[in-house]
Amino acid sequence: MEIYKILEKVRKEKPLIHHLTNWVTIYDCANIVKVLGASPVMAHSKEEVAEMAGLASALVLNIGTLTPEFVEAMKIASKAANKKGIPVVLDVCGAGATKLRDQKCFEILNETRVDIIKGNTSEVARIAGEEVHTRGVDAVEVEKNLLDIAKHLAETRNCAVVITGKEDIVAANGGHYFVKNGCEMMAHIVGTGCMAASVIGTFAAVEKDLVKAAAAGLCCFEVAAEIADEKSSGPGSFKLNLYDAVFKLDRKQIDERKSISEE
Amino acid sequence: MEIYKILEKVRKEKPLIHHLTNWVTIYDCANIVKVLGASPVMAHSKEEVAEMAGLASALVLNIGTLTPEFVEAMKIASKAANKKGIPVVLDVCGAGATKLRDQKCFEILNETRVDIIKGNTSEVARIAGEEVHTRGVDAVEVEKNLLDIAKHLAETRNCAVVITGKEDIVAANGGHYFVKNGCEMMAHIVGTGCMAASVIGTFAAVEKDLVKAAAAGLCCFEVAAEIADEKSSGPGSFKLNLYDAVFKLDRKQIDERKSISEE
Amino acid sequence: MEIYKILEKVRKEKPLIHHLTNWVTIYDCANIVKVLGASPVMAHSKEEVAEMAGLASALVLNIGTLTPEFVEAMKIASKAANKKGIPVVLDVCGAGATKLRDQKCFEILNETRVDIIKGNTSEVARIAGEEVHTRGVDAVEVEKNLLDIAKHLAETRNCAVVITGKEDIVAANGGHYFVKNGCEMMAHIVGTGCMAASVIGTFAAVEKDLVKAAAAGLCCFEVAAEIADEKSSGPGSFKLNLYDAVFKLDRKQIDERKSISEE
Numbered sequence: 130m131e132i133y134k135i136l137e138k139v140r141k142e143k144p145l146i147h148h149l150t151n152w153v154t155i156y157d158c159a160n161i162v163k164v165l166g167a168s169p170v171m172a173h174s175k176e177e178v179a180e181m182a183g184l185a186s187a188l189v190l191n192i193g194t195l196t197p198e199f200v201e202a203m204k205i206a207s208k209a210a211n212k213k214g215i216p217v218v219l220d221v222c223g224a225g226a227t228k229l230r231d232q233k234c235f236e237i238l239n240e241t242r243v244d245i246i247k248g249n250t251s252e253v254a255r256i257a258g259e260e261v262h263t264r265g266v267d268a269v270e271v272e273k274n275l276l277d278i279a280k281h282l283a284e285t286r287n288c289a290v291v292i293t294g295k296e297d298i299v300a301a302n303g304g305h306y307f308v309k310n311g312c313e314m315m316a317h318i319v320g321t322g323c324m325a326a327s328v329i330g331t332f333a334a335v336e337k338d339l340v341k342a343a344a345a346g347l348c349c350f351e352v353a354a355e356i357a358d359e360k361s362s363g364p365g366s367f368k369l370n371l372y373d374a375v376f377k378l379d380r381k382q383i384d385e386r387k388s389i390s391e392e
Numbered sequence: 393m394e395i396y397k398i399l400e401k402v403r404k405e406k407p408l409i410h411h412l413t414n415w416v417t418i419y420d421c422a423n424i425v426k427v428l429g430a431s432p433v434m435a436h437s438k439e440e441v442a443e444m445a446g447l448a449s450a451l452v453l454n455i456g457t458l459t460p461e462f463v464e465a466m467k468i469a470s471k472a473a474n475k476k477g478i479p480v481v482l483d484v485c486g487a488g489a490t491k492l493r494d495q496k497c498f499e500i501l502n503e504t505r506v507d508i509i510k511g512n513t514s515e516v517a518r519i520a521g522e523e524v525h526t527r528g529v530d531a532v533e534v535e536k537n538l539l540d541i542a543k544h545l546a547e548t549r550n551c552a553v554v555i556t557g558k559e560d561i562v563a564a565n566g567g568h569y570f571v572k573n574g575c576e577m578m579a580h581i582v583g584t585g586c587m588a589a590s591v592i593g594t595f596a597a598v599e600k601d602l603v604k605a606a607a608a609g610l611c612c613f614e615v616a617a618e619i620a621d622e623k624s625s626g627p628g629s630f631k632l633n634l635y636d637a638v639f640k641l642d643r644k645q646i647d648e649r650k651s652i653s654e655e
Numbered sequence: 656m657e658i659y660k661i662l663e664k665v666r667k668e669k670p671l672i673h674h675l676t677n678w679v680t681i682y683d684c685a686n687i688v689k690v691l692g693a694s695p696v697m698a699h700s701k702e703e704v705a706e707m708a709g710l711a712s713a714l715v716l717n718i719g720t721l722t723p724e725f726v727e728a729m730k731i732a733s734k735a736a737n738k739k740g741i742p743v744v745l746d747v748c749g750a751g752a753t754k755l756r757d758q759k760c761f762e763i764l765n766e767t768r769v770d771i772i773k774g775n776t777s778e779v780a781r782i783a784g785e786e787v788h789t790r791g792v793d794a795v796e797v798e799k800n801l802l803d804i805a806k807h808l809a810e811t812r813n814c815a816v817v818i819t820g821k822e823d824i825v826a827a828n829g830g831h832y833f834v835k836n837g838c839e840m841m842a843h844i845v846g847t848g849c850m851a852a853s854v855i856g857t858f859a860a861v862e863k864d865l866v867k868a869a870a871a872g873l874c875c876f877e878v879a880a881e882i883a884d885e886k887s888s889g890p891g892s893f894k895l896n897l898y899d900a901v902f903k904l905d906r907k908q909i910d911e912r913k914s915i916s917e918e
Binding site: 171184371 | 414415416419460486490491581582583625628
């Protein structure tokens with residue numbers, strides 16, 4: 130896969146990425162899209178989300194600080210995105226922690242078309258029907274084989290599934306990728322998981338093969354994280370270096386560092 | 393114009409700047425006011441906004457993540473600000489993207505007194521009645537002469553108008569300024585536009601000539617951005633250097649770098 | 656008091672800290688908990704807050720951008736926390752500025768059990784019944800003796816009371832601490848006050864003696880701030896260095912710098 134070509138396309142086409150996301154990392158989600166070279170817009174009023182999604186090239190939903198009303202706006206936006214034919218990414222943030230989160234994820238998945246489901250191990254396992262419990266928004270180890278869970282969910286929901294972790298799994302009917310880039314520091318700051326969903330949405334906006342888009346996006350984000358980590362002296366400096374590294378990411382850096390396998 | 397004197401006044405008087413702003417850049421809006429030496433307060437509950445505006449020296453409204461309910465609180469705050477006689481700044485963030493944004497801007501402008509309208513090219517053009525479409529919250533090029541648009545809107549609404557861009561226009565009945573400071577990196581991070589509105593509000597809190605206040609505020613902010621840019625290796629480091637530079641901005645830096653013309 | 660031992664316990668047990676906090680500093684509240692080594696979760700929907708609090712080891716409430724509806728969710732969460740027996744911290748952010756803030760603080764205090772009340776001088780004085788007025792969210796000098804105010808409030812409400820300032824007071828029935836660490840730069844950025852409440856909540860999650868927990872937490876946070884300040888060239892770099900310093904804080908740094916007195 131020519132990962133850099135997809136990044137180049139993002140930088141050239143500057144797709145508009147509409148988000149309905151959580152209030153904790155909303156700035157980071159917007160800014161990571163911006164430093165990738167694309168154009169973020171955050172809008173959540175049910176009166177305008179359909180129109181805004183109609184202007185966009187991808188829609189990113191994140192239930193991190195959900196309310197029932199907010200999820201209603203998500204459904205309206207998702208249906209508008211479906212109608213326009215743009216990809217919808219759902220970050221199932223905190224699924225497995227409370228009944229509300231599970232229920233609302235299932236509502237979004239049942240009432241609208243989601244193209245990419247993304248979460249950490251226990252979040253995705255929960256959405257796949259496993260009896261696991263997420264600790265707030267932090268992953269809990271899952272006993273079952275994660276690839277099997279991802280593939281099963283991808284088949285059931287007919288979509289791409291991303292499980293993030295030390296080794297990311299990107300699966301869909303027919304094939305899957307493992308992305309092994311990244312660094313430990315990513316787990317020591319708030320926001321890398323949410324940003325990953327925004328990156329995936331941005332890449333999916335310009336690359337129709339959604340498994341490829343998600344894997345390429347994660348690889349770019351995590352290669353930049355590795356570069357940032359080498360220059361950092363802690364989580365504060367890591368985060369600013371991450372923005373610098375994503376902004377300046379080039380073909381050579383990706384080719385030298387990418388650790389991605391397709392099966 | 394003695395720009396530094398106005399900044400000195402901000403630092404000495406530490407005016408309280410009440411915001412009803414968007415959830416993406418709310419931290420940055422508060423923090424830029426703080427590092428200027430003033431005092432930000434964010435409050436949006438309709439039950440308290442009038443009382444809070446009554447304590448403040450300026451009110452900054454930003455519709456970036458509006459809902460109809462949120463705009464109702466903005467109107468209450470704006471009316472209280474009008475009553476107290478403090479300046480009201482409206483950042484028409486995303487006007488021209490959706491009908492809701494246009495409509496709510498017009499409601500605020502028709503039902504309350506706004507002293508300074510601020511936006512990028514297509515946002516302000518839209519509020520001035522042009523048939524342009526903003527791409528999310530990103531400016532789209534406008535064919536008509538921007539100064540004419542600003543002057544016309546200033547006359548129609550009897551207020552000051554700020555159009556930000558490579559060259560900022562600050563216009564009102566009787567005169568206008570061009571501010572030519574700033575750097576390209578400002579467009580590569582999320583938040584500089586929203587922060588500019590907060591800076592303008594902060595300067596308007598201590599300087600009654602609102603065109604002068606807005607031009608001086610933009611000049612200071614953008615001179616600081618130039619200084620920050622020279623020390624940065626990307627958008628992440630730029631942003632932190634921007635806060636450092638605003639905090640330490642002195643008379644010499646402003647005098648050496650200011651690029652502002654009055655007509 | 657062995658301050659480092661409590662920090663070690665935080666890092667080992669990684670307690671889940673549930674927040675209902677304000678939208679300005681929500682990222683910073685989450686991230687400071689994360690870099691301390693614990694696990695933040697932000698959830699405010701009345702449909703899930705009781706369940707989320709039931710998973711947590713401490714609850715942090717902050718009324719900085721309150722609405723009546725949001726406060727209702729706080730009460731539900733606080734009652735669930737009370738039932739579970741985990742500590743509840745209330746940051747009375749902006750108390751003394753508007754009637755709504757005072758009233759809602761009193762409602763939370765009267766209808767649920769709060770274990771630690773935290774605020775700046777005029778905020779806490781107001782909650783203690785003094786006729787003082789906070790300037791937005793910025794402290795105003797209080798004429799009465801602050802220790803007396805803290806002790807009186809601690810007695811009346813049967814809880815621990817924290818007044819932050821150049822010298823922090825942590826008081827409860829029976830004893831009190833002064834924490835004299837920290838640096839001036841903490842007052843030049845937005846968020847240090849809110850982060851302090853999150854730090855206190857995190858320490859209270861692992862140390863049953865709440866006065867000790869609060870004093871130890873403040874001491875660690877402020878020692879880290881001193882270290883960060885020495886490496887910074889302004890408020891932007893200070894903030895990132897603060898995260899780095901908290902993340903790497905060790906026993907030696909605490910022992911060499913701690914300035915804490917018990918009476």
